[in-house]
Amino acid sequence: MSSLFSHQNSQTLLVDRLLQKQLLTPEVVERIQAASTTANSPFSAVATRLGLVSEYAIALTFSELLNIEVIRRADFPEKLDATVDWNFAFLRQKRVLPLRVEGNNVYLAMADPVDDATSKAIAFAANRSVRIVAALESELDDFFYKTELAKNNIAQIKSEPETVANASQDDLNRLNDVTSDAPVIRLVNRTILDASDLGASDIHVEPSANSLTIRYRLDGLLQTNEVLASRWSEPVAARLKLMARLDIAEKRLPQDGRIRFSARGRTLDLRVATFPCQFGESIVIRLLGQQSGDLNLDALGLSLSGLSALKQASKRPHGIILLTGPTGSGKTTTLYAVLREIYDPALKIITVEDPIEYVMEGISQLQVKSDINLTYATALRAILRNDPDIIMIGEIRDRETADIAIRAALTGHLVLSTLHTNTAAGAITRLLDLGVEAFLLASTLELSAAQRLVRRLCPRCKTAYFPSDSDIELIKQAIPSAHIPDIFYQPVGCEFCKNTGYKGRTPLFEAIPIGDEERSLIHTGVNEMDLTASVANRGWTSLWQHGLEKVMTGETSFEEILRVVE
Numbered sequence: 008m009s010s011l012f013s014h015q016n017s018q019t020l021l022v023d024r025l026l027q028k029q030l031l032t033p034e035v036v037e038r039i040q041a042a043s044t045t046a047n048s049p050f051s052a053v054a055t056r057l058g059l060v061s062e063y064a065i066a067l068t069f070s071e072l073l074n075i076e077v078i079r080r081a082d083f084p085e086k087l088d089a090t091v092d093w094n095f096a097f098l099r100q101k102r103v104l105p106l107r108v109e110g111n112n113v114y115l116a117m118a119d120p121v122d123d124a125t126s127k128a129i130a131f132a133a134n135r136s137v138r139i140v141a142a143l144e145s146e147l148d149d150f151f152y153k154t155e156l157a158k159n160n161i162a163q164i165k166s167e168p169e170t171v172a173n174a175s176q177d178d179l180n181r182l183n184d185v186t187s188d189a190p191v192i193r194l195v196n197r198t199i200l201d202a203s204d205l206g207a208s209d210i211h212v213e214p215s216a217n218s219l220t221i222r223y224r225l226d227g228l229l230q231t232n233e234v235l236a237s238r239w240s241e242p243v244a245a246r247l248k249l250m251a252r253l254d255i256a257e258k259r260l261p262q263d264g265r266i267r268f269s270a271r272g273r274t275l276d277l278r279v280a281t282f283p284c285q286f287g288e289s290i291v292i293r294l295l296g297q298q299s300g301d302l303n304l305d306a307l308g309l310s311l312s313g314l315s316a317l318k319q320a321s322k323r324p325h326g327i328i329l330l331t332g333p334t335g336s337g338k339t340t341t342l343y344a345v346l347r348e349i350y351d352p353a354l355k356i357i358t359v360e361d362p363i364e365y366v367m368e369g370i371s372q373l374q375v376k377s378d379i380n381l382t383y384a385t386a387l388r389a390i391l392r393n394d395p396d397i398i399m400i401g402e403i404r405d406r407e408t409a410d411i412a413i414r415a416a417l418t419g420h421l422v423l424s425t426l427h428t429n430t431a432a433g434a435i436t437r438l439l440d441l442g443v444e445a446f447l448l449a450s451t452l453e454l455s456a457a458q459r460l461v462r463r464l465c466p467r468c469k470t471a472y473f474p475s476d477s478d479i480e481l482i483k484q485a486i487p488s489a490h491i492p493d494i495f496y497q498p499v500g501c502e503f504c505k506n507t508g509y510k511g512r513t514p515l516f517e518a519i520p521i522g523d524e525e526r527s528l529i530h531t532g533v534n535e536m537d538l539t540a541s542v543a544n545r546g547w548t549s550l551w552q553h554g555l556e557k558v559m560t561g562e563t564s565f566e567e568i569l570r571v572v573e
Contacts, residue, residue: 017072017121018050024068030060032271039136049119055144058269062143063413069120069141078106078116080146086154091133099151099529101125103143103497104111113137116142141152145200152197183411199268199292201232203275206511208294208335212247214287226462226512227335230505240287247290251279259283265362266292278362295364302365304344307337310553312546313518316454317341320520321349321423326453327413327416330439331428336458337514338425339364342399345368355394359386360401375401388410391418400424405444413443416451429459429573430550432521432535439533449529455520459550461567462509468501469508469561478565486559496561515560515572 251264361375498508554568
């Protein structure tokens with residue numbers, strides 16, 4: 008390998024292959040090369056640390072260029088081979104893992120397989136020939152980190168790349184953090200990356216008298232990730248506030264900020280909220296944009312009747328589409344899937360959000376900033392002067408915002424928004440309570456929907472059981488007995504689902520399309536029961552019925568539906 012690939016030549020070949028595969032653009036290559044030269048780091052490492060290309064894509068490219076294997080974390084040894092006196096610090100710094108020693112050969116997993124100097128140094132130290140495979144930098148870091156913990160029995164100190172930036176100086180600042188030995192930097196960065204890898208929606212950093220607890224919200228429920236000594240509370244809070252550009256000295260008042268963070272080749276937006284408590288500052292980090300590639304309306308898992316009604320309403324030239332549900336029920340994801348479904352370059356689409364959760368090409372997105380009086384109402388008034396066709400409002404919170412949304416719908420715009428109510432019918436009552444005139448609401452509302460998220464049963468460990476007679480009687484009230492199967496499925500727990508019995512989430516969805524009968528009810532003074540009854544005879548599926556459908560197909564459990572739906 009070394010005779011065919013000098014370091015300079017190999018970098019050129021790597022760049023050419025990445026350009027050929029359209030993983031990078033020439034402009035991005037120049038940016039990476041500038042940072043690589045200044046920071047004296049390999050091109051491949053800089054590209055992944057800045058989140059410009061995924062680690063796995065880099066490893067596969069090395070595999071193609073050098074005709075070598077790509078190895079993953081599951082195939083790493085539990086500990087280093089004891090037959091050679093390895094320099095642990097050197098291996099960790101160079102991100103090289105000796106997989107095994109066989110005869111006169113030592114097999115190496117390398118994040119940078121073309122680092123000839125490092126492979127030769129290891130060959131000399133081990134007095135053996137080397138055989139190289141490609142590995143992911145983050146997985147090598149994880150191995151060395153856990154080995155160091157076990158070796159030294161120390162508190163968890165972690166390291167990983169940080170944020171993406173556009174300016175070259177910012178790139179260098181981020182790269183400097185990657186190689187920093189400051190324990191708090193390594194701890195915070197690794198915590199965020201671990202949460203991203205697990206698919207967590209939030210990170211909770213909670214100080215107490217004797218410890219600092221870090222919890223992740225996975226599939227809607229909080230799970231403890233680690234418990235650190237209380238001495239970490241202030242350094243971790245200070246580091247997060249520094250990253251979010253908050254006032255480090257202010258510990259008495261809540262603060263809100265944002266962080267741009269690169270993780271394993273993905274760019275994350277982090278929303279940071281601090282809250283003073285008895286033993287320090289409690290901090291919650293919301294990970295936004297985790298599933299931006301999954302915004303396919305047909306693939307979300309909505310009920311058939313609800314999906315059909317939503318698609319029909321979204322094709323209307325004007326009107327209001329409302330999606331309701333509690334915080335974290337996937338409302339914004341569904342609305343963005345609708346925008347992707349109806350996107351047309353001939354249309355002007357503008358969103359007003361707090362925060363912007365997904366970044367979409369071809370759409371003008373505005374972030375609400377209450378500290379400079381850029382509220383929903385202020386932004387919407389400005390938007391109406393910018394000739395939009397479709398407007399998405401992150402949330403209708405007050406009468407002023409509701410009035411502007413109504414006016415926008417009346418003047419020929421399609422308006423999509425969310426509202427915090429428990430049911431689809433409850434959205435209408437809520438808007439009337441805010442002071443919206445009933446006749447205006449009746450003439451503009453096209454669809455009101457409600458959504459919840461329930462956990463999916465783990466496909467590897469779920470087990471069948473016979474439901475009880477009481478459960479069957481409860482289900483018969485919503486589903487014909489002929490459609491009820493003999494067996495249901497329940498959670499068990501395994502390594503794949505981290506012993507929870509569940510893996511991922513799926514939505515429950517109900518939608519009320521507003522027809523002539525519903526408009527009449529709204530105009531004369533709506534009653535939620537009457538409104539629900541008016542659509543029940545047209546094949547309407549409620550949240551409860553949709554949940555039961557997913558129970559009967561083995562997608563979730565009966566207990567999970569009872570937990571989420573009233």
